[in-house]
Amino acid sequence: MKVVNMEKDEKVRRNRVKTTQRIVEALEEVIAERGLEGVGVNRVAEKANVSKVLIYRYFGGMEGLLEYYVKMGKLFPVFTTTVLDQIRPLHESDVARIWYRQVIQTYRYFRTFKAAREIIKASVIENDSIAETTARAQDEEMTRLVSQLSFVKGADIQAISAVVIGAMNYLTIMAQNDRTMISIDLRSEEGWQRIESAVKTIYIALNKLAISSKEVELELQSAHLPIAQW
Structure with missing residues (x-):
């Protein structure tokens, strides 16, 4: 009887995983088609071909689903202790290199994936509970990521990251709206290569400043470990 129950539990678990994946994929499609403002339980359930009751059961509703989506590691990577080492x-x-690679890779992904671009617009949507939940989840993930990858003590990494990430969010939204910034065509690869070069320049300069500062301490590897590909 115990074996039968274990098999039944495993089947339920697999079904839930598959259903969750379908719901997440449906959410991405709805966001890409209609933007964050057009997202709703009924639309996602219809797209996923599931009962909306399941969305409430699994996630507590649309806000819970969006929070799950933002935090599942697809938009912002989750590094294990081993990888961080x-x-x-x-x-x-x-x-x-660690700083600018993460920023550049993240925003390349946002620029090529419409659902992700719509997610970062949450912070500029006013008076909307879904946007507020999404923006809060984003901020929690970005705070975690900055904390994991700072490798610096004695400098206000949060404030520095807020300036850079805030600028990249804004430029990404401007690009989606076919805008320019200081005459740089944000719709073109050439324009974004210039932005990425500027990000590299900023972080290289900050790195040099940190090295020369008596108040700043850099956290280096204590042993020669293989560099992870991320």
């Missing part, structure tokens, strides 16, 4: 800089000058 591998990413940790070996030399003082390696810190800049």
Whole structure:
């Protein structure tokens, strides 16, 4: 009887995982088609071909589903302790590479994936509970990511990251709306190559400033570990 119950539980678990994946994929499609403002339980349930009762049962509603989506690791990577140890800089000058690579990779993904671009617009949508929940989940994930990858003590990494990430969010939204910034065509690859080069320049300069500062301490690897590909 115990074996039968275990098999039944495993089947239920697999079905839930598959259903959750369908719901998440449906959510992405609805966001891409209608934007965050057009998202609703009925639309997602219809797209996923599931009862809306399941969305409430699994996630508590649309706000819970969006929070789950933002935090599932697809938009913002979740690093294990082992990976973080591998990413940790070996030399003082390696810190800049860690910072600018993560920013550039993240926003390349946002620019190529419409649902992700719509998610970052949540912070500029006013008087909307779904947007507020989504923006809060984003901020929690970005705070976690900045904390994991700072590898610096004695500097206000949060404020520095807020300026850079805020600018990248804004530029990404401007690009989606076919706008320019200081005459840079944000719709073009050439324009974004210039933005990415500027991000590299900023972080390299910050890295040099950190190295020369007596108040700042860089957290380096204590042993030579293989550099993770991320």
